[in-house]
Amino acid sequence: MNKIFETPLYAYQRSPDQDAATPVRHKAIVVGAGPVGLAAAIDLAQQGIAxxxxxxxxxxxxxxxxxxxxxxxxxxxxRLGTGRQMVDKGVLWDAGKVYFDDRQVYEFNLQPDTGYANPAFINLQQYYFEDALVARVRELQAAGAPIEIRGHNKVDAIGTHDTHVALEVDTPEGPYNVEAEWLIACDGASSPTRRMLGLDFEGRVFEDNFLIADVVMEADFPSERWFWFDPPFNRGQSALLHKQPDNVWRIDLQLGWDIDKEHEKRPENVIPRLKAMLGEDVEFDLEWVSIYTFQCRRMDRFRHGRVLFAGDSAHQVSPFGARGANSGVQDTDNLCWKLKLVIDGQAPELLLDSYSHERVQAADENITNSTRSTDFITPKSEMSRLLRDAVLDLSEHYDFARPLVNSGRLSTPCTYTGSSLNSADALNGPEVTRPGAACPDAPLGDEFLLPKLAGKFTLLTIDADAPDRIEEGGIEATRLALSVKDDLTLELKRRYLGGATSAVYLIRPDQHVAARRDNYEENAFRQAIRRATGKE
Known part of the structure; x- marks a missing residue:
């Protein structure tokens, strides 16, 4: 077994809060130290929020x-300080292959374009992501940032109030009470926080189960996503193969609905299934086995007073499409800059409602895509199965059929169309950078665009005049001036200008477009800042 599972990263230590005469109140408390909770905490700490x-x-x-x-x-x-470490450790991939029965029907490339600092996807075990995030917390603590992780601190009770949230926390040395001005619940799909507040999910639980097996083996398979429909080794079902670091391979095998989960997880039952797939002579060790049930559900809203839900505690999707952890991290990216402005008194609390509105839209988009994938992968009628199989047969020879094959539409950032924070689009520019969209990266000589936009409001000008800074209601936007004359790859022009000859963008701290026009107009951009901060 990988020793990383056994290593305490934030062992229990007694906190001064446990000896306080009255409950200590903190600016923000995060419940849950998974990737989403740690991402939220790091984001806040980097902005100076304790x-x-x-x-x-x-x-x-x-x-x-x-x-x-x-x-x-x-x-x-x-932006959180862990990206390079993840890419260096992870398995990079952008190609995938789809199989039907025993034949390959087609393959695809997720990133045919160039000009991005990061790959389309990496495969990396979640425990390495968590390890990198905890290491980043330690770096921030060493630099004096106001961030703390308390291990073996279990929240047992929650009370909500107009000005704070009261928590009762159990520890190996007994319970204590603490308070938070704002509580961010990142405590997973079974979320005790959600349960203690009497809240629930809405959505579908699909009648299907998948076996997950992490297999350690030496294999010469390429770093690609392989998906099988009705393979010889798992007839009537589907399968997925992914490579991870350290010679670990993820295998997903569809099992159906009416199964004994504990029986199916036993090694003596898992190993024959894997041998049927990999071959009798292939040597491997099981590192981890689990069974999951397809679920596509979410909370009605993600903000409940001073409690904010993110990640699996707020929404669940079926795993095909890599929408779970990715959407959770994007939740925190949307939330933390808004919470910073509210805590600092630079924006009304109403701004936090936009977190719920925008990320509910993202969750619905993920649920829609995940539901469609699930319905294609696991047809619910014989007619649906016949139609799916016909699409798979056609995809082997005809390009038009390939977009209809759905083995999991892979995660993309949500464009917040209709958000109250968006200003009217006043540029005849590309769809990919319309208001609400996440800014795509672009090469700038030896550098890239996105790091220059991180964590602040930015006035991005392309062959347009504007002041070096503009301040509205205490919110400052600083200018980043670019020109297509220096755009040797033409990717900046393609992604931000389209057919226009100049452009000015207001970019939010989470790198989403708030407004764009062909030229700088002061009143329009002042209004855009007010809208983007919930003041209009």
Whole structure:
């Protein structure tokens, strides 16, 4: 077994809060030290917001769990200080192959374009992501940042109030009480926080189960995503193969609905299934085995007063498409800059409602895509199966059929169309950078665009005049001036100008477009700042 599972990263230590005469109140408390909770805490700490993370464990998650991290997540991780470490450790891939029965029907490339600092996807066990995030917390602590992780601190009770949230926390030395001005619940799909507040999910649980097996083996398979429909080794079902670091391979095998989960997880039952897939002579060791049920559900809203839900505690999707952890990290990217402005008194609390509105839209988009994938992978009628199989047969020879094959539409960032924070589009520019969209990266000589946009409001000008800074209601936007004359790859022009000859963008701290026009107009951009901060 990988020793990382056994290593305490944030062992229990007694906190001064446990000896306080009255409950200590913190600016922000995060419940849960998984990738989403740690990302939220790091983001807040880097902005100077004091934050405490409470977790009932003291180690990384057992098993690889989430393994596919998207380009957008890696871009966020760059800002959090863990992106390069993840890419260096991870398995890079952008190609996939789809099989039907015993034949390959087609293959695809996720990133045919160039000009991005990060790959389309990496495969990396979740425990390595968590390990990198905890190491980043330690770096921030050494630099004096206001961040703390408390292991073996289990939240047992929550009381919500107009000005704060009261928590009762259990520890190996007994319970204590603490308070938070804002509580961020990142405590997973079974979320005790959600349960204690009497809240629930809405959505579908699909009648299907998949076996996950992390297999350690020496194999010469390429670093690609391989998906099988109705393979000879798992008739009537499907299968997935992904490579991870350290010669670990993720194998997913569809099992059906009416199964005994504990029986199916036993090694004596798992190993014959894997041998049927890999071959009798292939030597391997099982590192981790689990069974999951397809679920596509979410909370009605992600903000409940001073409690904010993110990641699996707020929404669940079926795993095909890599939408779980990626969407959770993107939740925190949307939330933390808004919470910073509210805490600092630079924006009304109403701004936090936009977190719920925008990320509910993203969750619905993920649920829609995940549901469609699930329905294609697991047809619910014989007619649906016949139609699916016909599409697979056609895809082997005809390009038009390939977009209809759905083995999991892979995660992409949500464009917040209709968001109250967007200003009207006043540029005849590319769809990819319309208001609400996440900014795509672009090469700038030896550098890239996105790091220059991180964590602040930016006035991006392309062959347009504008002041070096503009301040509105205490919010400052600083100018980044670029020109297509220096755009040797023409990717900046393609992604930000389209047919226009000049452009001015207002970019939010989470690198989403708030407004764009062909030229700078002061009143319009002042209004855009007010809108983007919930003041209009």
């Amino acid at each position: 934050v405490v993370v409470l977790d009932e464990n003291d180690k990384v998650s057992f098993g690889s769990r989430a393994i596919c991290f998207s380009q957008r997540t890696l871009e966020i991780a760059d």
